[in-house]
Amino acid sequence: MSGDQLSEVFDLIEVRGLLSGGFAVRGPWVSRGVIRDSLKLLAVVSGRVRLMTDGLDRPIDLAPGDVAVLNSRSWVELRGGTGDGPPVELVPEEIDPGAALVGADLDVDDIVLGGRVDINDAGRALLLQALPPVGHVRGTAASATALGTSLDRLFDEVSGNRIGSAFAIRQYCQLVLLEVVRAYLDQAALPPGWLRALADDRLRPVLALMHAEPGRHWGLDELARAAAMSRTSFAERFRTVAGVPPVAYLNRLRMMLAQRALRDDDARVGSLAAELGYSSDSAFSTAFKREVGESPLRYRYRVREEASAR
Template identity: 45%
Template structure:
């Protein structure tokens, strides 16, 4: 039986691999100042949403979340994007619909409530490509509250503030800077998730599996060398568990068996390469550990319903 490759610096971690697949970019960022009694109702953004409170206290009320969440200065809220929500000075205040405001021209900041400055918050949307949505939006919980005392919150607040400045700026390189700041924001989101004590309560998926200290070593092997013909025995050994226990725990956290996950990850990498590069199908097959182009093509068609070449054509024509 072949031994797993040595764990060296050449093996890349799953977060790095994922960030390269997501196409993350900041699609919109805006600020809100408020005073007195106020409440604003927002529709489901449909994208990853990050809200940072720079001053004061704001309440967040979200569909499907039983209790309102109090966001204080320095706190961050991460929304998976599939639910409507309300920002308010108090959960009891009747909200004003924000949709009409979206249709009208707005400045960098909008104001709610009375005159004055009780609270300041910045909201940003992170746009993802098809692979990014598949990987992230189903793996993240509907709402993550990151307290100001956490290691990740100060950096995230700074990144949000800087992203707003870049997006509203006409300085050279502003769009490039905003795109990379969005990726750094995603890094902070990942780190927050991975250090959360409540990760077991989050949706099953690769991110929850990575947060599991017992499963994470095997997941890193898969992501670090997807072309290796991993066996259940090798992966269980990396997790210091028996095959049966490892397989059960992996499925409980990731949602699928280990080797199914390996195949799915290879297909994600293949789709990404086919959409963005002119690499030959045979080269893609070899890079992902398939012994022949036909074996890869059959596996790809079982997953997507299209051959690799037809997938590439469709992706590039927008079909």
């Protein structure tokens, strides 16, 4: 198994970045809208934008290359542009980004791209818990160089309307999401959760062990040695950084692996239980139902029915 735990977890929770909107406008403007997605991204390609949403005491000023990450927010207001006269009101639901950005001028227009993040049920709480209500990734930071490049390429594809653009847009949306997470890990203090744990130099070797052998019965002493810490210090640091004790993190990892196997493979429940370190089918099924809310077989049937209905 790869030592890249971020990629592995992204695969487990089936994370996808998707373009959901965008506009180019000159002069003063304002855009207000209800947020229907759990996790929304707003990226400024050019111009300067003032963002306000529920939970903020004051607006956030976004510069070119900046991305705002809105986690479980209910509304957003964006303002920008200069000049005389009342601001043009933009209604997000009425904007087709493909049509709105064709012919946009980076030197003159304010250009904003909107995106959403789709994740499966297993990852929803995991990812939302790991991010703050509002995050601000600054495009001027050294860690955001690749983010700026990905944003520029995404804009080129959306505005260029070339053959194969739909495929390219999907790929660049994925890259933008990845670069947002990478840059945010370097720029901000994360709340306790798996993203913060992945960024912790002392805990990273421990997570590598658990991800490499999730079915092994890891002892606290063994994990503490991997972190080069005492048992007590390690247990305290892990809980503080990850938000849960090591055994709870390992159990959640096992359940995500189980959901992927039940969703994508034809593995028998008994074989899966043994692979993930459970002493019996019933012990695995009990743990699965406690975490997921339904039995392994019922979960497999439901997700496959939902996939075939799409």
